[in-house]
Amino acid sequence: MDPILLQYKKLARSISLVENETPGFELILEQLPTTKCPVIGITGAPGAGKSSLVNSLIHTLLQQQKKIGIIAVDPTSPFNYGSLLGDRLRMSDHFTNNQVYIRSVATRGSLGGLCEKIVEISDVMRSSDFDYIVVETVGVGQSEVEIAGLADVTIVVLTPDAGDEIQNMKSGIMEIANILVVNKADKPSAEAYVKNLERIIHEKDAPGWQVPVVKTIAIENKGAAELVTQINLFLHEAYAKDKQLQLLQEKAWRLIQRHRMKSTDRKALNEHLKTAATQPHFNLYTFIKPYI
Template identity: 45%
Template structure:
């Protein structure tokens, strides 16, 4: 077993941090580490928290950490901010708010930005969650801004996806359009101290009637006021209810299978692309395209052909 994997499984937090850096930097040992930890997942409940910027996700996560800690549960947090210009991730405000947890050994917070994520933000984030699960947190919270395909991708690995909305924001239509309605397992009306809560409830229920009218799980709606520490126990009880549903219906296992199957293809895709790109860094097709001498399809076909011929050569050499 890779030394880092072993340490991480033995609850060495620095090894966890280094492991995630390996993922971000696409370190040569990355796949070995992931292989080693694969069977070591401790079954953390992964909760994705998504919603527009300013919806109060970070405030909520911060309070939720406190709540979970009061129940003696350990918590890993991945804050995904693709807009963040530095790999340190989260905004300064988030950092200050989160700072109180930095000295608690039962909490580990990691921000992921686009930079310093060579394998792609979504993939790196999913892998980071794997490492956190192998480390053994009881709960893993993933905060993402609810925009774009990569966010939806990340959310697919969550056991429970929570969508944060605010009263009076007109978010519901956005959420509906972005395809987030389909992946939502529960809704959180945060800033429930503001006017318009019951109107928002009605809007969400209306959307659910359209999208989830015959679904076996109808997403419930929690109300929170994160600035006043309100609604957290209710939120947690809804998460637990969803978790029971996943176990009892078998949907949790089916979902895990789908995720693993997809992951195989993702890794193959990424590693193949990397190899092809390495091999073709100075491919003559680049100039041919520039001079418009070749069409992209012919170029692609010849790269694929060249690549598979090289592979064949390699295996023949090995056999001989």
């Protein structure tokens, strides 16, 4: 068997073991080497063109002889099944190329929209010899923030037809985006949208990294080369090192939080509460004591 395919087979197995917590999975995690492979997080509203952009990025990176790992976070909702199939089709050009490894993971209903095990899965992926790992997540609610705690560089994809999105930009998304992409730049309203966006960004005029706005037409592979340039620029900035430490801190916090909560079964807690709350001298704070 082709050594690269064999390597991917091993990688797929390790990810599955970790994802399903099959006995021995801890050892896999504990033996992971320290790696510097950067994780590129791509988020944005449903239909913004994230998968198309990933496709276009892969295309560009392959021309630069890079090896790429992709994590596509599939929403578990049946309503998204159509787009999921669409993703497969759009990314399918690269399935047969052994410089690219694509792994889909289910969201499993995790609140923020990111798979529970995404930290571990991306770390297992990073232990393989990829040049970049790309994670695509649908931006709903908390997931933009979650991806920011995972990715070395976070890209937020916007489209010119999403008019009031610019308002949202002033809140949450602005803080997490290291690079803004205006995809569907073939739309007539794109120029005005980009200008408006740049004006808002410059209003902030913070020291350090100036968030660039990159125009792309993902379906025509336009703008991806500039995006790669901006990604590399960001990754090589001096303070990218600070960000690495912040990510480790964030990941450690999330992992510990999850492990600590593991022993608390929400259902059992609810049942317990159902009876306890009917007691005449019920007190919430003494009730939770045995749990903490």
